[in-house]
Amino acid sequence: MEGLKRVPVREQAPKVRAANFEEVCLGYNQEEAVEEAKRCLQCKKPLCVQGCPVAIDIPGFIGKVVEGDFAAAYQILSDSSSLPAVCGRVCPQESQCEGKCIRGKKGDPVSIGKLERFVADWAKENGIKPKKADKQNGKKVAVIGSGPAGLSCAGDLAKWGYDVTIFEALHEPGGVLTYGIPEFRLPKDAVVKPEVENVKSLGVKLETDVIIGKSVTIDELLDEEGFSAVFVGSGAGLPMFMGIPGENANGVFSANEYLTRSNLMKARLDDYATPMPVSKKAVIVGGGNVAMDAARTALRLGAESHIVYRRSEAELPARAEEVHHAKEEGVIFDLLTNPVEILTDDKGWVRGIRCIRMELGEPDASGRRRPVAIEGSEFEIEADAVIMSLGTSPNPLISSTTAGLDVNKRKCIVAEAETGKTSKEGVYAGGDAVTGAATVILAMEAGRAGAKGIHEFLSK
Amino acid sequence: MFKILRAEHLAENIVLMDVEAKRVAKACQPGQFIIVRLDEKGERIPLTIADYDREKGTVTIVFQPIGASTYQFANLKAGDSFMDFVGPLGRPSELTTDDLEEVKKKKILFVAGGVGTAPVYPQVKWLHEHGIDADVIVGAKTKSLIIMEDMMKEVAGNLYVTTDDGSYGRSGMVTKVIEDLVAEGKQYDLCVAIGPMIMMKFCCLTTKKLGIPTIVSMNPIMVDGTGMCGACRLTVGDEVKFACVDGPEFDGHKINFDEAMKRQAMYKTEEGRALLKFQEGDTHHGGCGHCGGDK
Ligand SMILES: Cc1cc2nc3c(=O)[nH]c(=O)nc-3n(C[C@H](O)[C@H](O)[C@H](O)COP(=O)(O)OP(=O)(O)OC[C@H]3O[C@@H](n4cnc5c(N)ncnc54)[C@H](O)[C@@H]3O)c2cc1C
Ligand SMILES: Cc1cc2nc3c(=O)[nH]c(=O)nc-3n(C[C@H](O)[C@H](O)[C@H](O)COP(=O)(O)OP(=O)(O)OC[C@H]3O[C@@H](n4cnc5c(N)ncnc54)[C@H](O)[C@@H]3O)c2cc1C
Ligand code: SF4
Ligand code: SF4
Ligand code: FES
Secondary structure, eight states, X not given: OTTOSOOOOEEOOHHHHTTOOSXXXXXXXXXXXXXXXXXXXXXXSOHHHHHSTTOOOHHHHHHHHHHTOHHHHHHXXXXXXXXXXXXXXXXOGGGTHHHHOGGGGSSOOOOHHHHHHHHHHHHHHTTOOOOOOSSOOXXXXXXXXXXXXXXXXXXXXXXXXXEEEEEOSSSSSSTHHHHTSOTTTSOIIIIIHHHHHHHHHTTOEEEOSOOBTTTBOHHHHHHTSOOSEEEEOOOOOEEOOOOOTTTTSBTEEEHHHHHHHHTTSOTTSTTSSXXXXXXXXXXXXXXXXXXXHHHHHHHHTTOXXXXXXXXXXXXXXXXXHHHHHHHHHTOEEEOSEEEEEEEEOTTSBEEEEEEEEXXXXXEOTTSSEEEEEOTTOOEEEEOSEEEEOOOEEOOTTTGGGSTTOOBOTTSXXXXXXXXXXXXXTTEEEOTHHHHSXXXXXXXXXXXXXXXXXXXXXXXX | OEEEEXXXXXXXXXXXXXXXXXXXXXXXXXXXXXXXXXXXXXXXXXXXXXXXETXXXXXXXXXXXXXXXXXXXXXXXXXXXXXXXXXXXXXXXXXXXXXXXXHHTSOEEEEEEGXXXXXXXXHHHHHHHTTOOOEEEEEESSGGGOOSHHHHHHHOSSEEEEETTSSSBEESOHHHHHHHHHHTTOOOSEXXXXXXXXXXXXXXXXXHHHTOOEEXXXXXXXXXXXXXXXXTEEEETTEXXXXXXXXXXXXGGGBOHXXXXXXXXXXXXXXXXXXXXXXXXXXXXXXXXXXOTXX
């Protein structure tokens, strides 16, 4: 039958890209996009839309691509998403929109993400910018954090005429989009910076190098600096470690540190001052997107790169595309393996990692089969770098310095999903700071919900 | 951009700067630090707050050029700017946050080693302004490396200056002075030691023997300074702490200094290379006299 296969997307060849930081996926060109768009059946009850956390009118925008009216397609995307160029690249589509697409029942689902990316890139190349508010309403709102949650909240509020200032702790805006997700998946100059510039072009002010809770508190913003409301989009940036012996050895990093050095500080480039660990063999502990990013970064920096994960391939939480790309590039997967100790040499450097083999037992509370250690199966893997990618939790800096802001036992800020409203009057929150580490699209959506909540609050 | 209003060479290898940074100046407390970055390609360098002027909106930093970045800083003059200057980071010294009446009851000894004199100063000054006179030992290798002596004299109870080579003040390392003072009949309830890690380690060994609780200010390698990377982790007792958010001040008797010193040397060879590149690529006019960044 015709149309079972998706139009293949051009990618850098695995061998070539494993040695550079250029974007892996080159995206569709116009003809390819139109051809792929034609595979969409324009379902009356589109299942794909149910799979998208922000319910983008998927058949709507794809229909416009078929017509070649990319500007109209971009308008439709913009109605539901403020970061389509990002989400088209990093959304876990296989478990969201594309996972539900009817085409996927028999053959490949429509490449919704790649089409979204094509339209967003087209809009950028053709200079389409979001529209500035006609009138300012004079009300000041502070947004904490410039990740997807903060950027989308600020963008919406500015479009409605608010005077918005984003406060960012780091020296560059973008949150995880800048410091975490590597260049080869999400180019900074071509994709992230223009998104930030778009938000600024709406009149949003950006103050970097300001740590809320340290440089200034939320109460001071509200009481002394004239802000009428605050949105907290501070993410979930605290890295976890395993607590095994040897973890403080030289050469053991959190994925956050490793990726921050490479992405934010550009340590991988010779003319930047921050040093980057050089390693021959790196072991990355974990199986999520973050682990894949660290493994593929280590590989590009010249290391033999191993993923050590305690469950099996089916349970890898990373996006399927990332696992696939990592394998193609030569990342080695040591599955059903769990580290028990990091081995060091007499100078305090990592020389290896002692692991134990695991097998899958009964399903646990999450429904996934619980890994159990196989007694007596310990063995050593040689390594001169170990990168811990075990997840992150929200930083308590803000909650601990803001009286009346409730958090749950995981240190996540408690906020209503539809409005971002917290326990403190005038303070709204969303994104990873509320949910714990999640996804770009959910953070973006939470930012927009927070903007709505603030708008209602200040319109009363 | 954060403008440098004053840049002074305090000693042959120690530089003081006043930097305009209104938010930091307004919020900072003794014991805290900032992170500074020179330009687009610069690294994030943590430095302790050595003084601040809330009215003028300035923060004072004092640093020792030891690697490529700090050498570059040392070449800056009043009127130049840093691209980034963020803070205050870390927790204030507990002396300034604990109940003042309790603090007043204590006999406190500060021990400053080399450039560590700078971070000691605001704490001693704060105590002085709150009616507490603390004793201070300032030590350096040799006379020309003693800094901030007059400033310190104004705020300290007793000031004891010492040099390793005996070229000025008492003679011998700071640890010897601690022992001497106690032998001379001085009693202390608390010691605060700030300086190179090796000096803090030996101070702690000494004060442990003498039974004096001791606070140290740790200076591990850092990246973000906000708790996001874990580069600054230390073992304190049987816990792992992040110096940038849980510290930088800790109970010195609980710190695993040997681990901390190994971690601090992690980039030694690489940084040595960066320093060489910087020095060869630029006319080096820091006037430091010794270019062994790898010391
Ligand atoms: C390596 C990596 C790969 C990922 N890959 C994917 C992927 O492929 N697909 C996907 O959907 N998701 C992915 N994620 C998850 C996704 O990036 C996050 O869920 C999303 O960025 C959360 O957005 P946010 O705006 O809530 O927070 P963040 O993006 O974390 O932004 C928070 C911002 O707030 C700032 N901040 C924090 N505290 C303060 C303070 N006190 N004062 C001022 N500013 C502060 C931080 O510096 C940061 O810039 C990945 C995450 C990582 C780390
Ligand atoms: C909280 C904190 C407060 C600090 N306060 C001060 C201060 O007030 N004045 C001051 O002069 N310095 C201070 N430091 C140390 C200062 O940050 C380092 O000297 C600086 O990072 C060195 O940078 P560089 O690029 O010039 O040298 P690099 O080239 O990075 O390093 C040169 C040599 O120093 C070692 N080194 C690297 N990082 C550090 C470090 N953090 N401490 C000591 N040695 C290091 C390296 O192993 C290398 O051998 C502080 C550090 C911290 C974490
Ligand atoms: S936002 Fe994400 S889930 Fe929604 S349509 Fe786009 S790629 Fe799919
Ligand atoms: S489910 Fe698939 S085929 Fe149907 S509208 Fe959505 S993308 Fe098109
Ligand atoms: S410097 Fe990154 S966590 Fe402390």
